[in-house]
Amino acid sequence: MVAIKKLNIDPKKYPKLELSRKLLMQFKIMKDLQHDHITRFAGACVDSPNYCIVTEYCPKGSLDDILNNDTIKLDKMMKYSLLHDLVKGMYFLHNSEIRSHGKLKTSNCVVDSRFVLKVTDFGLAELHAMEDTTEDVDTHSFYRSMFDFNLPKLYRW
Numbered sequence: 001m002v003a004i005k006k007l008n009i010d011p012k013k014y015p016k017l018e019l020s021r022k023l024l025m026q027f028k029i030m031k032d033l034q035h036d037h038i039t040r041f042a043g044a045c046v047d048s049p050n051y052c053i054v055t056e057y058c059p060k061g062s063l064d065d066i067l068n069n070d071t072i073k074l075d076k077m078m079k080y081s082l083l084h085d086l087v088k089g090m091y092f093l094h095n096s097e098i099r100s101h102g103k104l105k106t107s108n109c110v111v112d113s114r115f116v117l118k119v120t121d122f123g124l125a126e127l128h129a130m131e132d133t134t135e136d137v138d139t140h141s142f143y144r145s146m147f148d149f150n151l152p153k154l155y156r157w
């Protein structure tokens with residue numbers, strides 16, 4: 001099973017994706033990255049209009065889903081375990097060719113069936129640069145995503 005992230009790339013603007021050397025290098029970097037606390041890159045669809053990124057699927061959903069689910073009670077051990085996984089994943093990313101995540105937030109931390117946390121949605125800057133970010137301006141979701149992006153989450157652990 002895989003997770004598919006649809007890219008917000010306008011097919012009218014990009015009827016065909018140019019697979020530049022830089023983009024191909026970024027695909028290679030993603031393919032070669034392996035760590036217990038980052039999701040595995042499975043591939044991407046570069047055919048218009050189905051631009052998307054395919055990664056390993058983590059069935060428990062995101063950390064955001066878990067923290068906002070009142071039916072899931074995390075004990076202290078589990079919280080420290082998730083935090084530990086997050087730090088390990090980010091440490092690995094910072095020391096890899098990716099260097100920085102860029103949009104670390106609870107919805108970009110996913111949890112597998114054994115409750116292991118994995119950082120996801122990193123890298124492929126060339127591809128994300130083609131995404132349309134203007135259409136949501138002035139909407140509630142646009143501002144919500146801005147705050148999600150910029151502010152650290154504060155949770156009472």
Ligand SMILES: Nc1nc2c(ncn2[C@@H]2O[C@H](COP(=O)(O)OP(=O)(O)OP(=O)(O)O)[C@@H](O)[C@H]2O)c(=O)[nH]1
Pocket residue numbers: 003005006056057058059060061062064065103107108110120121145
């Ligand atoms: N169950 C499960 N859900 C996932 C997985 N990967 C992503 N998701 C879900 O997809 C959501 C994130 O979707 P995105 O399209 O990346 O949206 P976002 O993180 O809010 O926004 P951006 O990262 O800014 O694009 C998460 O909150 C999860 O609910 C996965 O491996 N398993």
